[in-house]
Amino acid sequence: MLSPFNLLLITAGFSVVMLFVLGSLMRSHIPGLREWAGANALAAIALVLLACRGLIPNFLSIVVANTLAGLAICIIYLGFRRYYGLLLPLKPIALSLLALFSLFLVFHYVYDSIAIRTVIVSWFLGIYCLAIGLLIFQSAHRSLTLSPYPARFTAWVSILFFIGYGLRAVVYMTGTDHLISTMQASSWNLLFLSLGTLVMPLLTMGAIMMVHDRMLSKAIQDANHDFLTGAWTRRAFFEFAERELLRAKRMKRSLSLLMFDVDYFKRINDTYGHATGDNVLIDIVERAQLEIRNIDYIARMGGEEFSILLPEADANAALAIAERLRARLNSGTSIVISPGQQSTEKTVPYTVSIGVATHRADEGIIALMHRADIALYSAKAAGRNIVITAEEAMVREA
Incomplete structure (x- = not known):
């Protein structure tokens, strides 16, 4: 059976693989790619820090690791906004990250509670997943596209992750599972960690599908339209x-x-x-x-x-x-x-x-x-x- 340590390292490996895939698309100059690549790099670092709980200082494996995970999902969200040509709400996002960092300091050094920290980070990640899903549903019409499938896939995946994170928050808010350590091998913890291994890879996969669809749409449009006048060829x-x-x-x-x-x-x-x-x-x-x-x-x-x-x-x-x-x-x-x-x-x-x-x-x-x-x-x-x-x-x- 997979341990939490192995699951965290596997997820970090997925993020590294996605970095190479995103890197192969950089020459397309499609907006959002740099943000998604940066988010995967941050996620890989955060997951390695989480996996090293007990081997490195708690400040790194708890406070820094979870803040980096929050930063990664924020940058994924910014990537989708840039993809659709929307303004980047940097100030609200910076404030939300500052709040996340502060709460982790409080509930580790002032009142140490892993359950409360888990609820906080779950709601943080879940709300940003919901924001990504709603953003795609509202903005899909802005994009040059051949098929609505890539955008719908990514949006629904984001919504499902919001539901998953919400369930995780409820489980630990209500005490359904008594969490002592991130490395705890309880059924609930392993379930949520297993689902967590899919978040960054699936969101990135959806983004890559959307990029490929836009590239194909642009290639077809360029082939069918006169470059000077815009008339059909x-x-x-x-x-x-x-x-x-x-x-x-x-x-x-x-x-x-x-x-x-x-x-x-x-x-x-x-x-x-x-x-x-x-x-x-x-x-x-x-x-x-x-x-x-x-x-x-x-x-x-x-x-x-x-x-x-x-x-x-x-x-x-x-x-x-x-x-x-x-x-x-x-x-x-x-x-x-x-x-x-x-x-x-x-x-x-x-x-x-x-x-x-x-x-x-x-x-x-x-x-x-x-x-x-x-x-x-x-x-x-x-x-x-x-x-x-x-x-x-x-x-x-x-």
Whole structure:
């Protein structure tokens, strides 16, 4: 049977292992990692000090060890607050740690009671576990995430540890178990120490799961969004288009496509510089998003060319959206020219030409895009700053 000494050392070993795992994630620069690593280091030291009861001065194995354990859970909590981008309540936490340290001094040197000390540290650790759980439940929506599972897992684990620490406090408050020493091999003490071996590893494991989920979410978002404009990438656009095409066929709904690019974009770059050209592209996406619906997709197909997929929009609706978009983009954008002491803000005029095509029952996405592309080039040939439908383009070519 495991002794309390062995359980404490095993838990310290778990914390050391978690340090290596957290260290492997440091280059991700995700907030909270440094706090969680520091907390595990403190926990490992605290557990070794607790295990050395009787071998080292009581001040170290009782007062310092339990204060370090309290500091570790506080830093875990701060790590989760930093992870969610929240303010760090350092003063209240420092005061709570000072209170914990003072109470341990009183109930060791003034009135020596291991039961009272156990109740105090149990409530301290339990309340911070509850705070972690509630924080995650309240803040999960703030985080870029693929799945709610990592956050829910960590939150519920924290709540369960709060219940466990609360039960421990009640057991020793009521005298259900008469505790003489931390190393006492009673059933209750071994149970609570066994549960205690899971606290730091499971909270850290939950934090690591949340970090991995955020890293994966960011990688997917970066792969699917244009780094400059924030529009969908070409690859993501084709995925959405194929999915919407299948849905349109299955539900017998309309599907339309707009293809447009900036007229004389090279002239803008040559006149104002490439930085201004980039600002024009950003401005286009921002303004376009004001005209399209939440179910529509705007993607940067390359250079200054964009596409907008319009699910459940027939030819008339697509033409109306295209005309509104052309008019909105016709007003130009305000750009700071020559940043510096003599920088000035000027309006950089630009226009777009738009081709419109509505899906036919017998065609795929490539064919739909080809017709929209033909309409776009027809709009350019017609003088630019105009909307042309695929049907009009066919008539013009004829």
